[in-house]
Amino acid sequence: xxxxxxxxxxxxxxxxxxxxxxxxxxxxxxxxxxxxxxxxxxxxxxxxxxxxxxxxxxxxxxxxxxxxxxxxxxxxxxxxxxxxxxxxxxxxxxxxxxxxxxxxxxxxxxxxxxxxxxxxxxxxxxxxxxxxxxxxxxxxxxxxxxxxxxxxxxxxxxxxxxxxxxxxxxxxxxxxxxxxxxxxxxxxxxxxxxxxxxxxxxxxxxxxxxxxxxxxxxxxxxxxxxxxxxxxxxxxxxxxx
Numbered sequence: 001x002x003x004x005x006x007x008x009x010x011x012x013x014x015x016x017x018x019x020x021x022x023x024x025x026x027x028x029x030x031x032x033x034x035x036x037x038x039x040x041x042x043x044x045x046x047x048x049x050x051x052x053x054x055x056x057x058x059x060x061x062x063x064x065x066x067x068x069x070x071x072x073x074x075x076x077x078x079x080x081x082x083x084x085x086x087x088x089x090x091x092x093x094x095x096x097x098x099x100x101x102x103x104x105x106x107x108x109x110x111x112x113x114x115x116x117x118x119x120x121x122x123x124x125x126x127x128x129x130x131x132x133x134x135x136x137x138x139x140x141x142x143x144x145x146x147x148x149x150x151x152x153x154x155x156x157x158x159x160x161x162x163x164x165x166x167x168x169x170x171x172x173x174x175x176x177x178x179x180x181x182x183x184x185x186x187x188x189x190x191x192x193x194x195x196x197x198x199x200x201x202x203x204x205x206x207x208x209x210x211x212x213x214x215x216x217x218x219x220x221x222x223x224x225x226x227x228x229x230x231x232x233x234x235x236x237x238x239x240x241x
Contacts, residue, residue, distance in 0.1 A: 001211040003234050004196065005039045006048040006221035007032050007069075009062040009081075015052070016222045020169070022056065028225045036069045042235040047075040048101070048165075048198075048219050054082025063095045070096025078126045084109075089116055093124070099163070103128035104138040106156065107145060114159055122160030126196075129153065131182065132169040149182075150189055157190065165196035165219060175202035175222060180209060187214045202228050207237060 007014050010025065014032045018024040029035050036047060049069065053061035060082040070077050079092045080101025089100050102125055106113045117125065129149055130137045136147040153164060166186060168179035178200040187195055197210045198219040207229075210218045223229045 001207070001215055001237075002046060002217035003044060003207065003237060004046040004048050004078075004217050004219045005044055005224060005234075006050065006219050007035055008050045008052050008221065009065050010052045012062060012065055014225075016225055017052065022052070026225075032065050033068050033072060036073050036075060038231060040073045040075055042231045044234060045074070045076055046217070047073075047077045048221075049077050049079045049097075050101070051079065051081030055080075056082075058082055058084055060088050060091060063091055066092060066097055067095040080126070080128060086112075086116060086119070089120060093120070099124060099126045101126045101128055101165075103130060107136055107138050107147065107152075117159055117161070123162060125161060125163070127156055127161050127164045128198075129164060129166045130169055131166055131179075134182065137169050149186070153186065153190055153193070157193065163194040163196070165198045167199040169199075175226065175228060176200055177202055177206055178210060178218075180213060183210065183215060184213045204229060204233055204237065 008016055009032060013027050014029040014035050015025050015027050049066055051060055051062040066079050076098045078099035078101045079097040083089060083100055083102060084105060092100055102113060106127055129152060131149050132144050134149050136145045136149060136152050168182060178197050183197050194216045196217040196219060197215045201207060201218060201220045202223050207218055
């Protein structure tokens, strides 16, 4: 299983929110490149970079941070937050993103997203599914839809999507452990999917459990910044896929 560390950006700084709440913001480092280099130094090869300003504004804001990290490290970066237009997709790929991370857009404007899949290739996208009690949540988790997670995944697999990460809204940023049962259900229904667990990881034990149930990769954020998981431990646990 591959470990994918996360960097969330507000005002160009590395932060973490709790359950997507912008009022529960904690700044960990004013220089995201420093954090990215630490990840690279222990042998991690991927990075999940989230533009929280962009997500809030509905247009990408922190693409310069992406450009800096992509040009000054060898990390394979997926970038998301505020990608609403085809031009946004072009900007992030031109700035060095290996993958564009799409969440709410795939729910709210399916027609446009499917167009991007045809233009850029489905293998260039990481689809994010935020889930609350097995239903898709959007708009910074403020809005829960009636879309069943399994129908959502099936639809986009049919459009060529191969990589999906799923975040349980009730778990994210709380360090209470990941949604093992939800992930087991998804993996059993879609064994061919490159599935990434996200949200709630608080320890190496959580990561070992995710590996056991068949997750291809896992996104880890707050547990690293709060010292629950040491970078040296991730070095030994990480395996490239």
